[in-house]
Amino acid sequence: MFAKEAYLEGGPRDALLGRDALLGRDRAIDAEFAEAAAAELTGAYRLAGYILADASEAQDAVQDACVRAWRGWSGLRERDRFHAWFSQILVNVCRSRLRTQRRHPFEPLDGFDAADADPFRAALARDAVGRELTALSDELRLVVVLRYWGELSLAEIAERLRIPIGTVKSRHHAALAALRRRLEAAEGTIR
């Protein structure tokens, strides 16, 4: 029911309208947070982009993750764990965005390939494996992208997704099997 601006505050507009002063917001910048978050941005954008296969979705995901991180920043005791903590937030944001995508799927226009417009989709489309990857279920896709694009070990994936390592292993295996089946079906050959 609320417009997006209602809770995604900030931006120059608020400062201009004097809203910051009105709400008693402390305008002093926390340099430590800014430094830590800035170091995560490129990696986060890459990971979100390949999980969501969409640049603007990835941009929104990174923004949501930053907002959540800033809200939780004062509660974070071990600042040296920032990287793991931030990427866990990012993965959660991506998961909920994937769920929303499923509820509102995009129907490509005739003669218009989304891969042309989107850098992430274009990068995935270089190999048939990448194209089939976007058709996998959310859970399987997450494991594959975290494993190869995020370059995480299976144990780290288990930690990020908060699931047992056994589940990660079986999902990883299921994902490869599913990719194989889809590729074989696409090629029309059965070995």
Place this chain on the structure above:
Amino acid sequence: MNEREVEIESRLRELAAGSRTPPLPAETAALPWTVQRQRRRFGLLRWAVPSVPASRFGAGLLAAGRLAFTLLFSVGLLFGLGQIRGAPGSGAPAYVPPFSPAPTPATALQTPDPARKVVVLPTSGVVDDVMADFVSGGIQQAIDQGAAAVVVKLDTLGGSQTAMNRIVDALDAKIPTIVWVGPFGSQAMSAGTFITLSSHLAYMAPGTTIGAASPVTASGGDIGSTYGQTEAQKVMEYAVNKIEAIAAKRHPEAVAWAATTVQSAKAYTVDEALSAKAINGIAGSIDDVLAQADGQQVTIGGQSVTVHTAGATQVTIGENPIQTILHTIDDPNIAFILLVLGVICVLVEFFHPTLFVGLAGAVSLLLSFYGSGNLPLNFVGVALVVLGIVMLVLEPSVPSHGLLTIGGLVSFIVGAVAFYGSPPGPYQPAVAIAWPIIAIMSVGAAAFAYLIVRTALELRRQPVWAGRMTVGEAHLEGEEGEVRADLAPLGTVYVCGEEWSARSADGDIPRGAKVRVLSREGLTLVVARAE
């Protein structure tokens, strides 16, 4: 893992390794700083004040003004509604009674006798506890002031039994009590019949009506369906006994007549009531009443007393403001109007949360529920009215090509017509909402709901408002701004309250320098140093 899957794994590894990361968009790169303006999700202040002017003082003024406006509006609404109280509201009689005029100051027919006073108590609307308080309090005041008599001006369709009993008891006072049903067009229906007959002297104006004090409704339904036959019989017998006892004190001939008002729901004209000896006479005004009552014998506490009212000073006692408000809202029309306004306000609150509209709506609804407590509400009608409003409010946001409006209007009008059901007892009023009010409210509700909700939806889509103008390509050229990230030659500038990607047209420009917008290329501004 078979060999094919191993191959797939290596293909994935290769694909991932060769996947480059697109450059970060400028606003994403700025996130670590911009998100730091984020603090609280909701504060009461920001909820109450959705768009805030430039200063703290202005914001406080706006919030206070809003609160004052809401309160003024609510109070004004109640008093405004008070003006249409007693307006056409009955479905039973064939004619529409006029508005009750304000009590006219006494014009003495005979030489006024300042020592002799008559207290006049004007009443109208539903017989409820407020009216009972007012009448019994007024009579007590008259006794305290040593008045010669009390005149109760009556115009009612009926009301609650307990309130009626209190008024009947109060009219059996130590000083002569006179009920005058008037002016022209007034009625003393249901409980009003009992009240009229229980006074010491009763007069009616020409063109007024009395009767229909029956569990059998005008539409032919009977209360058997509501209460069960045995219960209906009991209610009926009690009402007949009560009215016969009241009428017996008045005139032996009036007893049989009084029983018919209950048993066959008959309404009588002035002449019929007079020939049945139910009333003492026909009087066109209160002066006329006082002239006719003068010299009449009444029995008070077993003793015969002569009434002296000729030339007396008339003292009119009005309801106090709280009584006026409470009595106003149980008018059938006003309870309906309050319900409609309340539902609209609550729904609008959902589309455009401002707190005060919702509060005003909740107050309206509560007042409406209080007001309809003495009225025979038909819940199917109420549900249809609410459904109608919901459909009308949904029209702007759900594409239905007008079907929702038509359906909403039909539901609203049918619900309004069926808003009040048949009275469940002999004392309660047979009421309906006046047609003009249904017409005005249905058109008004449709227009209001449409306009308000459409405006709320448009507000959400309106472009960013920055200072003196709206941001958009038409306004950007020629605007001045400041460099936020060094233009070398690409960077960002701050123009019209927004941060933009920018390209310098005259060499490198450092952060903080003033620039002027030359043109726009996509989402990138071409800028030059401002002199």
